[in-house]
Amino acid sequence: MIEVWGRRSSSNVQKVVWALDELGLAFKRHTVGGGFGGVRDPSYLKMNPNGLVPVLQDGDITMFESNAIVRYLAARYGEGSLRPSExxxxxxxxxxxxxxxxxxxxxxxxxxxxxxxxxxxxxxxxxxxxxxxxxxxxxxxxxxxxxxxxxxxxxxxxxxxxxxxxxxxxxxxxxxxxxxxxxxxxxxxxxxxxxxxxxxxxxxxxxxxxxxxxxxxxxx
Known part of the structure; x- marks a missing residue:
């Protein structure tokens, strides 16, 4: 299952979970960042050395940077819909x-x-x-x-x-x-x-x- 790390109030996390929902993809979200902390933990920094949210894991792919994540999701799962084919x-x-x-x-x-x-x-x-x-x-x-x-x-x-x-x-x-x-x-x-x-x-x-x-x- 796709996993996302980041608090719901983050605008950058919101981009990703909105895109996932538009694509009808099931995912698990982990609440980290902001007042919840967790982004300086060694395990998190291994995924995103910037210590920011969001992070996305999809199989063997681990990504940070929200716009890049949205484009990846659109390319992999939304060709012709979220990602235009023309x-x-x-x-x-x-x-x-x-x-x-x-x-x-x-x-x-x-x-x-x-x-x-x-x-x-x-x-x-x-x-x-x-x-x-x-x-x-x-x-x-x-x-x-x-x-x-x-x-x-x-x-x-x-x-x-x-x-x-x-x-x-x-x-x-x-x-x-x-x-x-x-x-x-x-x-x-x-x-x-x-x-x-x-x-x-x-x-x-x-x-x-x-x-x-x-x-x-x-x-x-």
């Missing part, structure tokens, strides 16, 4: 996964960490303001891409929707200004109809460190 659609899925990770994720993560994970005295208001100022322009790029297609790689959900899908849920929960992006709004509404998204991504985030810790503990 070269153009595959290229778009790859492109948008990279673009989302490199451009949008750092900004949403900055707002999230400062608003939710950091005590008020440690919040970097300048970093929050800068991220809020830059996000509308980037989200406008994604919104334009979704103007002519239902999903980032065309007319079907693919791994190209997963990175932003995870982080956009968190973004929707944050107390910050949000630009008018009607095509992203439609895309997001479609994500929220997917059972696997509801199960793994639409979880409580909280608005401060105490709430985050309580939610993390409850999720496991």
């Amino acid at each position: 070269p153009k659609a595959l290229a778009l899925a790859e492109q948008w996964m990279e673009w989302q990770q490199l451009n949008v994720v750092p900004l949403i993560s900055t707002i999230f960490w400062n608003q939710v994970r950091s005590p008020p005295a440690q919040r970097n208001d300048k970093a929050i303001a800068e991220s809020n100022a830059r996000l509308p322009g980037l989200l406008a790029i994604a919104d334009q891409a979704l103007k002519s297609s239902q999903w980032f790689a065309g007319d079907r959900f693919t791994f190209g929707d997963i990175v932003l899908g995870v982080l956009y849920w968190r973004y929707s929960c944050l107390d910050c200004p949000k630009p008018d992006t009607p095509n992203i709004k439609r895309w997001f509404a479609a994500l929220k109809e997917r059972p696997a998204y509801q199960k793994w991504i639409m979880v409580q985030v909280g608005s401060n460190p105490a709430e985050w810790t309580a939610n993390e503990k409850a999720l496991g």
Whole structure:
């Protein structure tokens, strides 16, 4: 059976378990990382010397790095579905996964960490303001891409929707200004109809460190 190491509250773990569920694959998850610890244990560091989550084991394959894991799962188990079989659609899925990770994720993560994970005295208001100022322009790029297609790689959900899908849920929960992006709004509404998204991504985030810790503990 496929095994995954990582706490449910981790956005990187969420990418992997969401992909597994979309593919209909059975798996066993081990709760480690964050307040649960375990990632500095020698046995864990042997699997991932970075001491981060997630880790995936599938037979004789042991992997870390969430986006690489998602692409592996899509290639091995989701050809023609989670992984497009058409070269153009595959290229778009790859492109948008990279673009989302490199451009949008750092900004949403900055707002999230400062608003939710950091005590008020440690919040970097300048970093929050800068991220809020830059996000509308980037989200406008994604919104334009979704103007002519239902999903980032065309007319079907693919791994190209997963990175932003995870982080956009968190973004929707944050107390910050949000630009008018009607095509992203439609895309997001479609994500929220997917059972696997509801199960793994639409979880409580909280608005401060105490709430985050309580939610993390409850999720496991």
